[in-house]
């Protein structure tokens with residue numbers, strides 16, 4: 439048994455891990471490289487981390503790839519981010535789908551450049567039946583946008599008569615889950631943000647009510663399997679009380 443296996447036997451494995459993949463630009467700058475090279479390195483690492491998560495026994499991995507606020511960046515950088523994403527998805531998704539990985543998206547992908555949208559939709563459809571592991575890519579995603587969209591879906595159900603005012607009065611906040619982008623996906627047990635910033639930047643606001651949060655100084659392109667295992671060790675020490683004793 440490898441040291442890695444022995445360590446893994448002792449750590450708690452989250453069902454769902456979410457990553458805010460931050461620090462690509464600073465990683466590149468520190469090396470005297472262009473920001474785009476940071477994003478290219480970051481995409482490589484994203485693929486490796488998804489593989490490691492799957493291998494370790496995690497069932498859902500959500501990656502924050504592009505926020506509703508990231509449109510504020512220079513057009514060139516935005517374009518490069520989508521082109522990198524398409525390149526990786528085209529190259530890697532057939533093998534992932536073969537292995538049973540379901541690839542899903544959360545966020546307004548219909549507003550992406552046409553080629554990126556079509557690529558995402560195609561992969562989502564092709565991997566729909568896969569149930570071994572789920573990789574969720576948050577793309578043109580904002581937590582407030584998702585809450586707003588959920589309210590609109592709820593209102594729609596109300597207008598269609600599928601939901602009654604009485605139901606709303608009697609139901610618990612938990613029923614709101616049914617209107618989220620991906621109602622069947624469990625809340626993240628663990629959120630990891632790389633790059634040293636201690637904020638959520640509008641990620642999964644509703645879903646993270648009770649997630650364990652880890653902020654690490656490591657820049658995203660420097661994350662590796664060993665670092666992930668160390669993060670899981672840290673997670674294993676957390677006592678999740680959910681308000682109880």
Ligand code: IPE
Pocket residue numbers: 459460461462463464465503504508519633
């Ligand atoms: C995260 O890295 C990638 C995206 C937001 C798409 P950044 O590009 O934010 O890198 P820093 O934070 O500038 O270092």
Ligand code: IPE
Pocket residue numbers: 458459460461502503504505508635637639
């Ligand atoms: C968060 O990183 C979004 C993604 C990783 C996609 P940002 O770099 O956009 O976040 P801020 O601007 O530091 O809050």
Ligand code: MG
Pocket residue numbers: 460461633
């Ligand atoms: Mg950043």
